[in-house]
Amino acid sequence: MSGVFANANAPVFNGPVNMYDMNQPIDNHPAIRLLAEKAKPEAIHDSSFREYAAKCSKNTRVSIRQDIVKWRGNPNRQSRLRWYMGPPAVGKSAIAQSVAAELEEIGLLGGTFFFSRPGQIDDPDTVIPTLVYQLALISDHYRKIVTKLLVHDPLLLTKSRAIQFKKLIVEPFQMIMASDSSAVDNPLLIILDGLDECRGCGAQCELVQLILDHVRHFRHFPLVWLLLSRPEWHLKTLISDVDFPTIFEKREISVDDEEAIADARRLIEGELAKVQKQYPYLPSDWPAKVDVDRLCKAASGHLGYASFMARFISDKEVADPERQLLICIRVASGLGVDQGTRVNPLEALDRLYHRVLIDVPTNMLPTTMKIFGAIGYDPFNNTKHLASFLFLTESQLYQALRQLHAVIYVPPTNEATPQQLRFFHASFSDFLFDPIRSGKFHLSQGTMVYALIVQSLRWMERHGDELSTENVQVYSVAEHCRDFPWLFCSDVEGSNLLSLMTELAAFDFGLLTKLQPNPVCFTYFIEWLLGTVSSLGLDTIRLDTEDGQAPENNLLVRLANIPQDMQVETLPIERDFPKGSELLATFFPDGKPEEWPQVLHFLLGSRTRIHVQLTLGIENN
Secondary structure: OOOOOOOOOOOOOOOOOOOOOOOOOHHHOHHHHHHHHHOOHHHOOOOHHHOOOOOOOOOOOHHHHHHHHHHHOOOOOOOOEEEEEOOOOOOHHHHHHHHHHHHHHOOOEEEEEEOEOOOOEOOHHHHHHHHHHHHHHHOHHHHHHHHHHHHHOOOHHHOOHHHHHHHHHHHHHHHHHHHOHHHHOOOEEEEEEOHHHOOOHHHHHHHHHHHHHHHHHOOOOOEEEEEEEOOOHHHHHHOOOOOHHHOOEEEEOOOOOHHHHHHHHHHHHHHHHHHHHHOOOOOOOOOOHHHHHHHHHHHOOOHHHHHHHHHHHOOOOOOOHHHHHHHHHHHHOOOOOOOOOOOOOOHHHHHHHHHHHHOOOHHHHHHHHHHHHHHHHOOOOOHHHHHHHOOOOHHHHHHHOHHHOOOEEOOOHHHOOOOOOEEOOHHHHHHHHOHHHHHHHOOOHHHHHHHHHHHHHHHHHHOHHHOOOOOHHHHHHHHHHOOHHHHHHHHOOOHHHHHHHHHHHHOEHHHHHHHOOOHHHHHHHHHHHHHOHHHHOOOOEEEEEOOOOOOOOOOEEEEOOOOOOOOOEEEEEEEEOOOOOHHHHHOOOOOOOOOOOOEEEEEEOOOEOEEEEEEEEOOOO
């Protein structure tokens, strides 16, 4: 052993602890065998289970890896715990694997535990025995201490995790420090990767709390800790205590910083260059630069996305990189997985997304999906406004997102006003809107637009009495609601279209005289009513009435004349049209008039009618 503990002297123990020969081979010692039985060998970085585990290539995540190594060796480090958080598949495990390999070569790796829920490496009771086993292999001094402890109390490994942590990790190294003060000068690194995949939120928090309490009480110690996980809600909440920032360093692994974007490009270009050499029949200009750029843009610094795409293209079992690349380009372009072939190059990434969504409680899923739709289709400026729009309290909004911090940036509650919810990466929204990729979690674009339109209409009606106030929140949400329905009505299809007509018939259009909708958006809405909806054969449209009157069940009526005694409010809309506008032609289905009128008049609404005065900014010809 060339590390710091190789020549340390063992402390003296009193009592009946010499039941076994301490000099017998380590793998034959009963205490070590007991540790091995309680440990989880598959969780160790060099186990056969992890033979094909992802590692950083030479030129990827360089700054993060170098920073970790430098931090471990810095005697003036601010904390002995560093925690990296990042979304799924951004390279956290690859970073941990690479750092573990680098430090192991120089004898400064204390131990590793790589959690994996799919691999059933998630039992919290195996964590401490696994770490103790690895430390015992590294340090003779530590091994002798732990062996004597286990000989003295063979049931020690059945006690609580807190007792095991104290008796088998903290106290033995206190003894080592007492006999060799230099042990703290070159500490060993302990790595826990994928902590969020440990079984049970309570167990995850307990492990973190044990380490936090330990580093709080021991500024200098022969061990330093590296944690890597997704930014799950319960973990973020645990470390939000005002005291914690002074005892650990939190870092975020971004998917869109300059280094990550450059790394993703290097990964894609490097792998495709290898493919080009492996298949000499490929054209010399394969892959086209535009295709590489398309993949890199879609990856946007997400190394997992880039890696999955590259592996798919280079799949030797398929051995058709040209076809595989075309499939990837289709998905990267936002067209989704082909309905015929159903071949998905991002299947591995989608499994991660499925696992995240499966954890959402069933009773919370409808609200969660509605939030997804609002974020993906028409995001709000901040969480307060989104909560108001969805008729939720802020508490209810945050509750619905508790299991989703791994895929959505959820600002702390004290930042709710200036911050907005957003997906960490576009691949998640692509996943949601692709029925093949998302399955039961699919967000139908048409259905979601319909739901958001209805929500907008109902919000305006609920807050109608407040629309003229100076309430900033009400006004901001109202600005959103006043235009969204009119701009996106044309995206509603099928049975949702009939339901939408019912909603429009019940809507109080008089509210729009307070809100003044965007002229462009509202003109599109009028055109949509005149054109598309009339084809349904519904009794909702009537054109060119002479007397300004119309049956109550007509949603839209174009008036040839405006009665002087018309008792409805007027909504003035001014809209410029270019010559030959197809939209303008919709208002004159019988052909272009001899002279373009300057103003068109409509009665709009069934429940509450308003007079829409549409001023046409066009030139006569």
